[in-house]
Amino acid sequence: MREKAPAVIKKTERKTKEKRGKSAKKVSVEAAVSLEAQETSRTKLEETQHNLLLMEQSAAFYALHYGKDDPITRDFATARQELEDKMREELFQDWVKSSGYTGSSKKAEYPEADKRTADNEERAQSDVGEKPSEVVSHAPYTEEDLQKLLEQSKKPENADEQEAVHQLEETFQPFIVQIQANKNEKGGDNIVILNAGEVIAKRKEEPPLSKKAQDILRDAHKQEEDRINEEQDSESHTPKTHEQNRADELRKEIARLAEIGGASPEAVSSDIVRLQIELEKLEKGPHKKRRDWGWIKERIKGLCTVGVYEVIQGRRFGKGTKEVAKDVGARTEEIQKTTRLSYEDALVEAEKIQFALDSIGKKTDQEKTVEDIDRFSEAITKEKVEQNNRVIDETVRQAESELRRRLTKYRNEFGERVVTNDEAIAQTINNLRTELKNLQDGQRETDVREIKTVLRSIDPKYWRRYVYGGVEAALWAAGGYLAWTKLAAEKVVVTGMKAGGQVVENVQMNNTIWQSAKELLVSHGVSNPTNQEALQLSKPFAELNGIGVKVWNLLGHPMDTMMQQGYLLKVPKDALKAVLRARGITI
Amino acid sequence: MATNIIQEKAKRCGELLARSPMDEEIKKTILENLGSLTEGDLDRLLFSLEQEDAHLSLLASQLSDFDKKQEKGWGRLAKDQEKKARDVVNDFSRQLERDIQNKIHAEMK
Numbered sequence: 001m002r003e004k005a006p007a008v009i010k011k012t013e014r015k016t017k018e019k020r021g022k023s024a025k026k027v028s029v030e031a032a033v034s035l036e037a038q039e040t041s042r043t044k045l046e047e048t049q050h051n052l053l054l055m056e057q058s059a060a061f062y063a064l065h066y067g068k069d070d071p072i073t074r075d076f077a078t079a080r081q082e083l084e085d086k087m088r089e090e091l092f093q094d095w096v097k098s099s100g101y102t103g104s105s106k107k108a109e110y111p112e113a114d115k116r117t118a119d120n121e122e123r124a125q126s127d128v129g130e131k132p133s134e135v136v137s138h139a140p141y142t143e144e145d146l147q148k149l150l151e152q153s154k155k156p157e158n159a160d161e162q163e164a165v166h167q168l169e170e171t172f173q174p175f176i177v178q179i180q181a182n183k184n185e186k187g188g189d190n191i192v193i194l195n196a197g198e199v200i201a202k203r204k205e206e207p208p209l210s211k212k213a214q215d216i217l218r219d220a221h222k223q224e225e226d227r228i229n230e231e232q233d234s235e236s237h238t239p240k241t242h243e244q245n246r247a248d249e250l251r252k253e254i255a256r257l258a259e260i261g262g263a264s265p266e267a268v269s270s271d272i273v274r275l276q277i278e279l280e281k282l283e284k285g286p287h288k289k290r291r292d293w294g295w296i297k298e299r300i301k302g303l304c305t306v307g308v309y310e311v312i313q314g315r316r317f318g319k320g321t322k323e324v325a326k327d328v329g330a331r332t333e334e335i336q337k338t339t340r341l342s343y344e345d346a347l348v349e350a351e352k353i354q355f356a357l358d359s360i361g362k363k364t365d366q367e368k369t370v371e372d373i374d375r376f377s378e379a380i381t382k383e384k385v386e387q388n389n390r391v392i393d394e395t396v397r398q399a400e401s402e403l404r405r406r407l408t409k410y411r412n413e414f415g416e417r418v419v420t421n422d423e424a425i426a427q428t429i430n431n432l433r434t435e436l437k438n439l440q441d442g443q444r445e446t447d448v449r450e451i452k453t454v455l456r457s458i459d460p461k462y463w464r465r466y467v468y469g470g471v472e473a474a475l476w477a478a479g480g481y482l483a484w485t486k487l488a489a490e491k492v493v494v495t496g497m498k499a500g501g502q503v504v505e506n507v508q509m510n511n512t513i514w515q516s517a518k519e520l521l522v523s524h525g526v527s528n529p530t531n532q533e534a535l536q537l538s539k540p541f542a543e544l545n546g547i548g549v550k551v552w553n554l555l556g557h558p559m560d561t562m563m564q565q566g567y568l569l570k571v572p573k574d575a576l577k578a579v580l581r582a583r584g585i586t587i
Numbered sequence: 588m589a590t591n592i593i594q595e596k597a598k599r600c601g602e603l604l605a606r607s608p609m610d611e612e613i614k615k616t617i618l619e620n621l622g623s624l625t626e627g628d629l630d631r632l633l634f635s636l637e638q639e640d641a642h643l644s645l646l647a648s649q650l651s652d653f654d655k656k657q658e659k660g661w662g663r664l665a666k667d668q669e670k671k672a673r674d675v676v677n678d679f680s681r682q683l684e685r686d687i688q689n690k691i692h693a694e695m696k
Contacts (some may be wrong), residue, residue: 114602206625206626206627206628207625208622208624208626209593209597209621209624209625209626209628209629212589212590212594213593213594213596213629214621214622215599216594216598216601216602216627217597217598217599217601217604217618217621218618218621220597220598220599220600220601220602220605221601221602221604221605221618222601222605222612223601223602223605224601224602224604224605225605228605228606337651375635387623393642396669435689512683558599
């Protein structure tokens with residue numbers, strides 16, 4: 001057999017390598033796709049399970065407070081059942097795909113799963129007496145517990161029973177109990193679900209915290225708190241450091257050079273630049289350090305409400321300044337131009353001059369002198385300027401008070417309330433005054449956008465909040481940075497509430513009652529309010545405020561479709577509390 | 588021994604509680620109701636606070652990094668803007684110079 005030429009061998013080898021490379025690439029792509037699909041379905045399953053649990057809890061909560069036949073309870077129960085059916089159907093379809101089963105879903109018995117369950121039960125029976133090593137309860141109420149609770153809630157006069165109901169509610173959240181006495185040695189899944197009664201019993205088995213431990217905890221808290229306060233005080237009251245003194249010297253030197261260089265700036269400009277660079281370096285250090293904690297705290301607040309707080313703050317600022325700019329824009333119509341008059345304005349002024357000349361008896365062209373015309377023109381301009389000044393003063397005054405009112409709750413990215421920063425406000429108002437004065441010179445027409453920009457100079461970096469909001473939401477979605485225990489959940493609620501200023505009496509309507517209800521829930525720590533929750537709150541909103549809603553057959557004035565943006569709505573506190581409590585949020 | 592461990596836990600819990608950015612109202616409620624807590628509750632509280640402390644420290648460092656990067660980005664942008672402005676002015680002055688020279692040449696001819 002004739003041997004292949006080396007070139008042919010090389011070519012064949014190359015082709016084989018290429019083929020292998022291609023198939024390896026294909027396999028890796030397929031693997032990546034498969035992993036991605038698995039990840040997606042796992043996330044979906046987890047989400048569904050979470051929703052099922054929430055609905056179960058909500059149904060139990062409503063059943064406890066309003067009875068099993070309450071329509072909301074039934075809604076939750078039905079929705080839960082529907083979701084479970086859907087999940088079962090999806091699982092069945094997956095199983096059909098993998099097993100090749102061709103029968104109906106109703107007849108499918110999942111033989112393998114049934115066998116596994118039977119085996120487990122058998123094993124459990126043989127292992128009677130062995131305690132599991134770890135017990136997790138997400139406390140779905142059993143029929144029996146529910147009955148007990150309903151009976152208890154009907155007899156509120158008994159303090160002990162009330163306490164029992166309270167304890168049950170307290171243990172409503174997921175709850176992990178470690179049993180030290182029986183560490184699992186055999187392996188396997190030892191997580192079991194306890195009912196609410198068992199959870200309470202388990203907690204009762206735990207020894208109470210001794211008096212001494214309580215005192216130690218309090219003392220440690222006090223000491224640490226004092227230490228932190230001292231640290232903060234010393235930061236704000238420390239005598240000037242060497243760097244700060246140097247910075248003061250540099251400032252003085254720059255001012256001196258600037259004064260000297262008035263006549264020949266090029267002679268001193270390089271020195272000034274050098275000093276300014278040094279000053280900037282000195283200013284950056286301590287200033288930034290001082291602000292760090294406030295900055296991080298604000299970011300954490302944003303994170304705790306999944307970035308919503310950030311966006312709310314950004315919107316609050318954006319919307320506040322936009323509305324003020326609109327008002328200012330409307331008022332600038334009253335500002336009269338003194339130079340660069342339009343054709344119409346020039347005609348009006350000419351008529352006024354003519355009238356003035358007529359009134360002093362100078363009716364013919366020979367009698368009208370240039371001096372007279374100039375004199376009258378100047379008088380008219382002076383009058384215009386005075387009137388404009390009055391309009392500008394009034395506009396600026398109103399803009400300032402509106403800005404302060406609308407931005408009361410707004411904090412900049414360092415957590416500082418901008419309305420308390422008189423310097424920034426004064427600077428902004430000065431900018432606004434200059435902008436308005438430019439309008440009277442006729443240099444340009446009124447532009448609300450320009451005014452808005454000037455007003456926003458109060459916190460020029462305000463829009464960065466949108467960026468941070470998105471980053472925080474992404475961080476949140478990526479991995480969950482906080483241990484989501486009951487305590488942490490409560491923290492979020494309170495932080496969210498604080499952001500909105502406790503439980504508010506009134507809110508301004510944003511677009512619709514529906515949207516306002518959702519936003520209110522968000523501000524109270526419900527990060528993703530459902531339509532059902534929005535509905536639960538929207539109806540009481542409409543009823544309490546006497547608003548007519550056609551689709552709900554509610555009579556009232558105004559109709560929901562005719563309402564003004566920003567309409568002040570009274571908050572239905574009971575309904576809000578009910579929705580929040582269903583989420584495990586207490587106020 | 589066990590008592591000592593609980594006391595250590597209580598001490599750590601008190602410290603972490605003071606450091607936590609949690610709302611003061613919650614802290615107050617916890618401190619006022621220590622009597623109704625069990626040892627298990629102390630474990631759970633400590634676990635939460637440790638988790639919070641660890642994750643917030645990590646988060647704080649990540650956010651600081653992000654801020655530093657942002658600042659650097661802004662600084663770079665300002666420099667780019669300055670450079671752009673300088674280039675435009677230079678181009679304009681060169682063009683002006685050329686125009687003047689052309690004009691002089693034309694007049695001389």
